[in-house]
Amino acid sequence: MALQRRLVVVVVTASSLLCVYVLCVHLEKPPSWSTPPLKDAPGFSKAPGRSGSSAPQEPLRKETGGDRRTRPPPTAAAHPEVTAPPTAARHQPAEARDPGVSEAGSRYQGGDRAGTKGPPAPQRQQLIGGDGPTDPPFIGDTYKSEDVPPQTECRDGIRSRVKKTAFRGRFLEHIPVLQWAEDVTREQHQRLSRYPGAHGWGGIDYETLAETLSVLNASANRLLLDDWNHRGNASACSRCAVVGNGGILKESKAGEEIDGHHYVFRTNGAIVKGFERDVGSRTTHYTFSTNTLMNSLRSYAGFRGPPQSTETRYVFLPDHDRDFLLMKAAATHRAVERGRERAEDPTKYFGADVSAEKLKMYHPDFIRYLRNRFLRSSALKTKYKALYRPSTGAVMLLAALHSCDQVSAYGFMTPDYRKYSDHYYDKSYRPVGFFINHDLRMEMSLWQQLHQEGLIRLYGHR
Ligand SMILES: *[C@@H]1O[C@H](CO)[C@@H](O)[C@H](O)[C@H]1NC(C)=O
Numbered sequence: 480m481a482l483q484r485r486l487v488v489v490v491v492t493a494s495s496l497l498c499v500y501v502l503c504v505h506l507e508k509p510p511s512w513s514t515p516p517l518k519d520a521p522g523f524s525k526a527p528g529r530s531g532s533s534a535p536q537e538p539l540r541k542e543t544g545g546d547r548r549t550r551p552p553p554t555a556a557a558h559p560e561v562t563a564p565p566t567a568a569r570h571q572p573a574e575a576r577d578p579g580v581s582e583a584g585s586r587y588q589g590g591d592r593a594g595t596k597g598p599p600a601p602q603r604q605q606l607i608g609g610d611g612p613t614d615p616p617f618i619g620d621t622y623k624s625e626d627v628p629p630q631t632e633c634r635d636g637i638r639s640r641v642k643k644t645a646f647r648g649r650f651l652e653h654i655p656v657l658q659w660a661e662d663v664t665r666e667q668h669q670r671l672s673r674y675p676g677a678h679g680w681g682g683i684d685y686e687t688l689a690e691t692l693s694v695l696n697a698s699a700n701r702l703l704l705d706d707w708n709h710r711g712n713a714s715a716c717s718r719c720a721v722v723g724n725g726g727i728l729k730e731s732k733a734g735e736e737i738d739g740h741h742y743v744f745r746t747n748g749a750i751v752k753g754f755e756r757d758v759g760s761r762t763t764h765y766t767f768s769t770n771t772l773m774n775s776l777r778s779y780a781g782f783r784g785p786p787q788s789t790e791t792r793y794v795f796l797p798d799h800d801r802d803f804l805l806m807k808a809a810a811t812h813r814a815v816e817r818g819r820e821r822a823e824d825p826t827k828y829f830g831a832d833v834s835a836e837k838l839k840m841y842h843p844d845f846i847r848y849l850r851n852r853f854l855r856s857s858a859l860k861t862k863y864k865a866l867y868r869p870s871t872g873a874v875m876l877l878a879a880l881h882s883c884d885q886v887s888a889y890g891f892m893t894p895d896y897r898k899y900s901d902h903y904y905d906k907s908y909r910p911v912g913f914f915i916n917h918d919l920r921m922e923m924s925l926w927q928q929l930h931q932e933g934l935i936r937l938y939g940h941r
């Protein structure tokens with residue numbers, strides 16, 4: 480029996496290693512579908528093409544285990560994730576799901592609605608967007624529409640500027656960025672169950688959702704910049720620094736400039752200690768998924784856990800029920816009830832002072848919207864489509880784009896990325912790696928485009 484089980488483990492390990500190897504080889508070739516770097520647009524004084532750095536590296540999602548694997552590619556040693564318990568393997572192929580309920584009726588809400596002042600309106604079954612005639616059902620370019628009043632009266636914020644750019648058709652002003660207690664209804668569960676992983680609630684039962692998301696039941700949980708009224712006056716514009724972990728930040732001396740923003744966003748293996756001069760010391764928002772956090776803790780020497788300070792908020796990017804369970808544990812200061820992190824003490828990651836008000840969770844409609852409208856990689860046309868999602872760093876930067884009035888991006892990948900190591904904290908040079916679960920080249924050209932349109936300021940080497 481035991482021998483048999485061991486044999487199965489060995490076979491599974493060997494085939495997944497082979498699988499990862501094939502994926503890596505596949506991706507070494509410059510994919511023909513990656514968007515070419517943009518030419519400098521006239522009228523922009525900065526030349527974005529000169530900058531370089533990389534997006535936060537992320538573990539590769541592995542098909543067989545239903546989970547993702549840490550970079551760098553594993554050695555021959557058996558990997559604990561290969562034999563992950565089936566509770567973690569909830570990543571169902573999108574095409575296996577039944578499109579199910581019809582979205583007829585209130586399907587099209589029209590991208591932009593005016594009049595966003597006043598208290599938050601009650602949640603309504605309003606949907607925005609709409610699939611193109613040739614979109615397969617797993618795309619699901621239809622989203623909940625939400626009336627969250629703007630947090631500032633900034634006249635020249637991203638939301639007003641975007642209307643004059645090439646992004647105006649893609650940008651949905653009323654997309655919900657975060658999910659919270661009131662999002663959980665049977666109707667929403669039925670709608671979102673069609674989409675697996677980070678793109679929906681596929682594989683997560685209604686009871687788990689209801690019992691976990693109920694802890695996010697404060698207005699702070701639905702606003703990314705929940706403490707804005709302590710930070711700026713009514714007419715000021717919120718300024719956010721979004722910090723990726725790219726090697727371009729090494730020796731950048733950008734720390735003071737980064738800390739000078741109202742908000743400082745970081746992600747995954749964001750090592751601050753010892754790098755303050757280059758990357759700053761504050762963290763107001765730390766973005767991660769349970770999987771990327773655990774993998775970062777395993778992979779990056781020197782990364783001891785998420786930053787902790789009184790101003791730090793934790794923003795979960797959920798792609799399993801693990802994330803919901805860890806989030807609930809963090810809010811209640813109790814051990815994780817079940818699943819892969821069972822019995823883990825959440826204060827180990829988020830400190831003893833964390834409260835539910837400091838926790839947030841991205842809405843699956845937001846992640847799907849980013850994938851469909853900003854990072855629709857041709858990986859979605861391959862058999863790997865279920866593995867693909869925007870990287871954690873990309874979600875963080877695009878969430879800032881949808882929430883802040885001004886965004887400066889530091890440590891994100893630029894066309895000269897080969898000049899820099901993968902991370903600013905790497906002891907010696909290591910090249911940026913490309914895997915099928917993200918499209919870092921497409922993300923890189925999106926950052927170029929957003930910079931050229933004046934919607935973000937992308938840090939480049941000076
Ligand atoms: C959230 O709080 C409101 C008001 O305090 C309450 O009526 C509602 O039932 C709560 N929702 C959940 C899901 O706990």
Ligand SMILES: *[C@@H]1O[C@H](CO)[C@@H](O)[C@H](O)[C@H]1NC(C)=O
Pocket residue numbers: 712713714715716
């Ligand atoms: C509000 O903030 C802006 C920008 O920070 C500043 O220029 C302005 O003087 C402030 N207004 C008041 C009333 O404090």
